[in-house]
Amino acid sequence: MTVRVLDGEGFVQMIQAGHARLQAMAEGVNALNVFPVPDGDTGTNMALSLAQGVASLQQLQHPRLAGAAQALADGLLMGARGNSGVILSQLFRGFAKVIEAEESLLTADLFARALQAGVDTAYQAVARPVEGTILTVARAAAQVGVQAAREQLPLPLWMKKVRQAAAAALANTPEQLPVLKQAGVVDSGGQGLVYILEGFERWLQGMPVTAETSSAGLPLSRAGESEVHTAADNAGQNALVSGQALGNPAAQARVELSSWPELGGVQHDSPDSHFGYCTEVLLRLPTATRPVAALRQALAALGDSLVVVESGEWIKAHVHTDHPGQALEAALQYGELTQVKVENMREQRRRLQARQQRAGELDNQLGARIHVEAAQAGNRPGFAVTAQGATAGQPLAVVAVVAGAGLAEAFRSLGAFLVDGGQTMNPSTADIAAAVQATGSPEVLLLPNHKNVVAAAEQVQQLVPGQRVYVVPATHVAAGLAALTAFLPERSAADNAARMTAACQSVRTGAVVRAARDGVFDGQTLRTGQFMGFAGDRLVCVEDQRRLAAAGVIQVLAASAAELVTVFYSDDVPPAEAAALAEVVQALGLALEVHYGGQPVYDYIFSVE
Amino acid sequence: MPKTIHTELGTVTIAEDVIATVAGLAAMDCYGLVGMASRKQVKDSLSELLGRENLGRGVEVRIQGEDVQVDLYIVVSYGTNIYEVAQNVRDKVRYVLNETVGVAVDRVNIYVQGVRVVNERQ
Numbered sequence: 066m067t068v069r070v071l072d073g074e075g076f077v078q079m080i081q082a083g084h085a086r087l088q089a090m091a092e093g094v095n096a097l098n099v100f101p102v103p104d105g106d107t108g109t110n111m112a113l114s115l116a117q118g119v120a121s122l123q124q125l126q127h128p129r130l131a132g133a134a135q136a137l138a139d140g141l142l143m144g145a146r147g148n149s150g151v152i153l154s155q156l157f158r159g160f161a162k163v164i165e166a167e168e169s170l171l172t173a174d175l176f177a178r179a180l181q182a183g184v185d186t187a188y189q190a191v192a193r194p195v196e197g198t199i200l201t202v203a204r205a206a207a208q209v210g211v212q213a214a215r216e217q218l219p220l221p222l223w224m225k226k227v228r229q230a231a232a233a234a235l236a237n238t239p240e241q242l243p244v245l246k247q248a249g250v251v252d253s254g255g256q257g258l259v260y261i262l263e264g265f266e267r268w269l270q271g272m273p274v275t276a277e278t279s280s281a282g283l284p285l286s287r288a289g290e291s292e293v294h295t296a297a298d299n300a301g302q303n304a305l306v307s308g309q310a311l312g313n314p315a316a317q318a319r320v321e322l323s324s325w326p327e328l329g330g331v332q333h334d335s336p337d338s339h340f341g342y343c344t345e346v347l348l349r350l351p352t353a354t355r356p357v358a359a360l361r362q363a364l365a366a367l368g369d370s371l372v373v374v375e376s377g378e379w380i381k382a383h384v385h386t387d388h389p390g391q392a393l394e395a396a397l398q399y400g401e402l403t404q405v406k407v408e409n410m411r412e413q414r415r416r417l418q419a420r421q422q423r424a425g426e427l428d429n430q431l432g433a434r435i436h437v438e439a440a441q442a443g444n445r446p447g448f449a450v451t452a453q454g455a456t457a458g459q460p461l462a463v464v465a466v467v468a469g470a471g472l473a474e475a476f477r478s479l480g481a482f483l484v485d486g487g488q489t490m491n492p493s494t495a496d497i498a499a500a501v502q503a504t505g506s507p508e509v510l511l512l513p514n515h516k517n518v519v520a521a522a523e524q525v526q527q528l529v530p531g532q533r534v535y536v537v538p539a540t541h542v543a544a545g546l547a548a549l550t551a552f553l554p555e556r557s558a559a560d561n562a563a564r565m566t567a568a569c570q571s572v573r574t575g576a577v578v579r580a581a582r583d584g585v586f587d588g589q590t591l592r593t594g595q596f597m598g599f600a601g602d603r604l605v606c607v608e609d610q611r612r613l614a615a616a617g618v619i620q621v622l623a624a625s626a627a628e629l630v631t632v633f634y635s636d637d638v639p640p641a642e643a644a645a646l647a648e649v650v651q652a653l654g655l656a657l658e659v660h661y662g663g664q665p666v667y668d669y670i671f672s673v674e
Numbered sequence: 675m676p677k678t679i680h681t682e683l684g685t686v687t688i689a690e691d692v693i694a695t696v697a698g699l700a701a702m703d704c705y706g707l708v709g710m711a712s713r714k715q716v717k718d719s720l721s722e723l724l725g726r727e728n729l730g731r732g733v734e735v736r737i738q739g740e741d742v743q744v745d746l747y748i749v750v751s752y753g754t755n756i757y758e759v760a761q762n763v764r765d766k767v768r769y770v771l772n773e774t775v776g777v778a779v780d781r782v783n784i785y786v787q788g789v790r791v792v793n794e795r796q
Binding site for chain 1: 702703704705706707708709751753754755758759761762765766769
């Protein structure tokens with residue numbers, strides 16, 4: 066069946082298909098939202114705006130084309146939410162004007178002219194059009210649409226060309242708007258428009274509309290060279306690397322909200338929180354009321370770990386409570402609930418404990434072999450056995466910045482004082498200084514363990530005039546661990562600093578990370594969920610399977626002289642999979658140590674000596 | 675009175691004009707806003723006469739101690755959802771001032787002073 070023209074009924078159904086597609090993908094669009102205000106709501110706003118348009122279409126009894134287009138424009142105007150919603154309403158306002166004047170069936174030719182008129186109208190409603198946004202995408206689509214209409218194509222084929230043009234323009238938006246390029250994303254409003262056009266196209270072709278996979282390749286974000294380096298640092302992790310620990314797409318979107326404090330940073334597995342449910346709400350306030358203080362007070366009575374932040378007409382509140390219902394009711398008194406999330410923290414804790422138990426069992430199984438190998442590999446202390454903590458007041462102490470339960474245990478067992486590296490957050494100079502003071506030692510060696518922490522670490526000396534601080538330039542947690550094994554408390558601080566610096570330079574580090582979204586790095590195309598293998602800061606392989614990426618990294622790291630491979634795996638990796646890396650390592654004739662690291666973001670961390 | 679931010683290492687003072695200019699630029703990026711309405715005819719016509727763009731045009735900034743208020747006098751495009759455009763302008767201005775100047779604005783008051791009807795068919 067080839068659709069050549071659309072009548073009013075067909076038009077209504079096509080718009081509904083566009084809306085359905087957008088709605089299905091709204092979370093993904095939210096996650097891209099960095100411009101103009103990174104509040105992670107573009108997809109929701111566009112879908113809600115279009116929902117109003119669809120609602121006014123559904124009120125029509127026997128829709129004629131002109132009436133339908135006008136009803137859509139009216140509904141969109143009333144329902145417009147957010148910048149992209151307003152722009153969408155303008156696109157369809159111009160669209161309706163042309164269709165109203167023609168009073169006929171919708172052909173590719175009329176569609177093209179209406180689309181062009183929509184773009185013209187939309188461009189007139191702004192003082193300074195910003196390129197690299199939904200406007201640019203719409204203009205490119207209309208331009209190609211007008212050209213393609215001359216070829217007398219049937220509507221589905223015409224729409225395919227339009228959608229492709231929109232997708233191509235979308236892929237180019239990071240080149241036009243630097244803020245997108247920095248975040249390694251395409252424009253969110255433009256992406257929303259592409260989804261709407263995709264919905265149109267699928268409906269015209271008689272395909273299912275809301276299926277998750279896209280028919281033709283989705284536009285890739287064109288992250289430039291610069292992102293290759295930031296991929297390994299924290300800013301990059303926020304933007305590019307899936308916070309698997311954060312879980313759902315909403316949480317991912319939350320990471321983008323640089324204007325909000327990171328609510329996800331609240332520890333859910335903290336043993337002292339005895340409340341059962343992590344409850345989060347996003348409130349839209351009716352007018353210029355500012356009930357933050359009142360809301361905070363109301364929620365504080367219900368639980369702990371309370372965070373209430375305000376931005377414009379929005380309030381986001383987070384509380385741990387045994388009565389999520391009461392918390393929601395309390396919030397409801399101050400505004401509309403826009404998003405609600407309730408998680409059972411006891412369940413999360415049980416899962417975490419089960420996982421750690423499994424990891425512990427595996428460590429025991431491997432233990433015998435590991436220690437034999439460790440002995441052969443040299444006089445490396447087996448930190449899996451010594452569980453002594455650091456004692457304050459020694460003449461010389463080591464302070465390390467570490468994230469992840471397993472890694473923290475490793476550092477602690479080697480006698481280091483710890484500063485929590487947090488999930489996505491680097492500790493401040495003051496945090497590190499506090500840990501340095503807590504050692505009570507006149508001389509302190511500092512392991513930043515991340516290149517973003519080095520600068521903060523170097524400032525610490527100024528805050529602790531009574532102590533002498535040596536910063537060992539370990540920029541990776543695996544390098545920091547190697548440095549710590551070289552630490553000899555009976556030697557002088559300066560001697561140790563030199564030894565440890567040499568030790569951390571002697572290891573090569575690597576990591577495996579899951580890609581949070583599509584992108585291009587170093588000329589390699591990535592899709593969401595693929596695994597990136599890094600050797601140092603360099604991307605060396607991209608695989609669909611985590612173990613293949615891990616094997617790829619090990620092979621690169623082991624290419625030159627190597628004896629021992631140490632692997633730390635995260636909560637997301639089944640211990641058996643980590644243990645199976647032994648085959649790869651043995652094939653290379655090397656010794657292997659496998660430990661539970663529990664680190665955030667990175668699925669695997671490697672060091673090769 | 676300029677906005678002062680006290681830190682341990684010294685004081686940062688930001689003139690009202692700076693806040694007004696940043697707010698004006700941020701607002702101009704907003705979709706649906708087609709211009710700023712002049713509040714100070716003499717100053718603005720003088721700027722025009724001098725061939726300079728007065729970026730703080732249509733923006734008034736009032737600072738009293740910690741309290742920062744911004745008034746924006748805007749012209750919007752006919753056929754847009756004016757309430758929503760005003761909300762978007764307010765969010766954008768708050769966000770940009772907070773991000774780039776480090777000023778937390780207490781209130782952003784929007785005065786829609788005009789609506790421009792753009793000709794629909796060229």
